[in-house]
Amino acid sequence: MTNAIKQTLRDSKKARWTALVILSFTMFAGYMFTEVISPLKPIMERTLAMNSSDFGFITSAYGLFNVFLMMLVIVGILLDKFGIRFSTISSALIMIIGGAIKFAAFKGLIGSPDATIHIPLVDLDLTTQVFWAGFGFAVFGVGVEYAGITVSKAVAKWFKGKEIALAMGMQVAIARVGSFAPLAFGAKIANTYDVPTTILIVVVFLILGLVGFFYYNIMDRKLDAEIVVEDGAHGDDFKFSDLLVIVGNWGFWLIALLCVFFYSTVFPFYKYGPDLMVNKFGVSEDWAGFLPSLVPFGTMLLTPIFGSIYDKKGKGASIMILGAVLLIIVHGIFYLPFITSVVAAFFNVILLGIAFSLVPSAMWPSVPKIIPERQLGSAYAFIFWVQNFGLWGIPLAVGIVLDKTNPGVAEAKAAGEAINYDYQTTWTIFVVLTVLALITALLLKLEDKRKGYGLELPNIKQ
Numbered sequence: 142m143t144n145a146i147k148q149t150l151r152d153s154k155k156a157r158w159t160a161l162v163i164l165s166f167t168m169f170a171g172y173m174f175t176e177v178i179s180p181l182k183p184i185m186e187r188t189l190a191m192n193s194s195d196f197g198f199i200t201s202a203y204g205l206f207n208v209f210l211m212m213l214v215i216v217g218i219l220l221d222k223f224g225i226r227f228s229t230i231s232s233a234l235i236m237i238i239g240g241a242i243k244f245a246a247f248k249g250l251i252g253s254p255d256a257t258i259h260i261p262l263v264d265l266d267l268t269t270q271v272f273w274a275g276f277g278f279a280v281f282g283v284g285v286e287y288a289g290i291t292v293s294k295a296v297a298k299w300f301k302g303k304e305i306a307l308a309m310g311m312q313v314a315i316a317r318v319g320s321f322a323p324l325a326f327g328a329k330i331a332n333t334y335d336v337p338t339t340i341l342i343v344v345v346f347l348i349l350g351l352v353g354f355f356y357y358n359i360m361d362r363k364l365d366a367e368i369v370v371e372d373g374a375h376g377d378d379f380k381f382s383d384l385l386v387i388v389g390n391w392g393f394w395l396i397a398l399l400c401v402f403f404y405s406t407v408f409p410f411y412k413y414g415p416d417l418m419v420n421k422f423g424v425s426e427d428w429a430g431f432l433p434s435l436v437p438f439g440t441m442l443l444t445p446i447f448g449s450i451y452d453k454k455g456k457g458a459s460i461m462i463l464g465a466v467l468l469i470i471v472h473g474i475f476y477l478p479f480i481t482s483v484v485a486a487f488f489n490v491i492l493l494g495i496a497f498s499l500v501p502s503a504m505w506p507s508v509p510k511i512i513p514e515r516q517l518g519s520a521y522a523f524i525f526w527v528q529n530f531g532l533w534g535i536p537l538a539v540g541i542v543l544d545k546t547n548p549g550v551a552e553a554k555a556a557g558e559a560i561n562y563d564y565q566t567t568w569t570i571f572v573v574l575t576v577l578a579l580i581t582a583l584l585l586k587l588e589d590k591r592k593g594y595g596l597e598l599p600n601i602k603q
């Protein structure tokens with residue numbers, strides 16, 4: 142009998158970081174597909190005769206099944222019951238199927254730009270082409286959220302007791318390169334080729350992501366052969382009974398509300414920011430998404446920095462308040478009609494990048510201070526579910542309000558007229574959300590004082 146601690150594959154730095162890079166690559170592809178049409182709104186209006194409501198329907202469909210079919214709850218259970226290897230492959234396949242349907246709709250292989258369908262829930266008349274594009278994106282949205290929680294669990298499996306915060310930060314940073322790339326270069330590619338080809342290129346990345354997951358599973362199987370611990374033994378299994386405990390916690394609700402208000406001002410900005418740049422700041426169609434792409438780019442560098450400040454110095458609740466204040470300034474500036482200088486837009490997206498680094502770097506690591514470790518998995522799945530209400534509702538609301546407050550503009554654009562949308566009334570939606578985010582962040586600080594969660598304390602004991 143030996144006293145030496147048994148070495149496993151995860152004790153090899155090279156092996157665990159290789160696993161992380163492979164897992165992150167698939168998330169990179171997923172984030173890429175999430176934003177693939179974000180900078181293409183003006184091109185879709187000009188070449189496909191779509192209007193803002195069509196764009197809003199397609200982009201909001203991301204959260205449709207997650208919210209209304211409770212898919213985040215269901216995939217949480219699947220991950221719990223069938224484990225990481227099953228979930229990597231099934232989530233990647235769902236992403237590919239959804240991506241392929243969206244591509245087929247844009248290519249005109251399913252649905253038609255001439256046949257219409259009425260959606261009673263939001264009283265919209267859509268072409269069947271738009272309907273199927275949205276349907277595909279709704280399927281994809283289930284896959285990418287499923288992949289997200291699976292990858293978090295896999296990263297925890299490899300890095301527990303090691304550089305877990307750094308690993309999670311790196312994973313999100315690599316994924317965000319996936320938001321950056323299509324925003325920065327998507328419109329140029331779509332103008333050089335066309336919208337369906339741009340989508341197809343990213344579907345190929347999703348297929349490569351599936352291949353990556355297959356490779357990861359070989360490593361995962363090897364690791365499982367070495368350790369007795371099973372997938373389900375990491376304390377993050379989804380349980381309905383846990384949900385009851387979680388929803389009775391006011392602090393948890395404040396985090397979930399902050400998440401939905403905050404992310405609703407950022408992810409939907411990726412969808413409409415490029416169009417705002419064209420219509421308000423006079424940026425050319427080819428480079429519509431370039432300034433908004435600086436937001437995810439900046440977060441790649443800043444999130445780990447703010448995360449380590451929180452780790453060492455604390456002040457988590459104050460960091461979230463500061464992020465929310467910056468958001469009010471940013472969306473206030475986008476709202477004001479007389480600020481149309483591209484230089485102002487540049488500094489504003491930099492500020493948004495700082496806000497988008499501050500809040501998540503403090504918000505996600507604060508959840509374990511409010512929710513016991515045993516219920517953490519369920520808590521994250523539930524927060525993502527609440528977050529998806531915003532990812533569904535806000536892009537749809539923005540598209541509909543934009544059409545209603547700019548009658549005839551989409552048709553004029555499709556006819557080739559040089560005419561701009563007036564975004565001012567529409568942008569009120571973002572301004573209101575930022576104020577709600579600030580109020581929630583302030584209430585969270587109060588609740589922290591009352592309950593002593595320790596959000597203002599460092600994560601690492603000095």
Ligand SMILES: C[C@H](NC(=O)[C@@H](N)CCCCN)C(=O)O
Pocket residue numbers: 171172175285286289313320404501525528
């Ligand atoms: C970590 C966090 N992830 C999420 O919010 C996911 N629910 C949504 C992923 C959306 C993909 N564009 C994040 O990305 O900050």
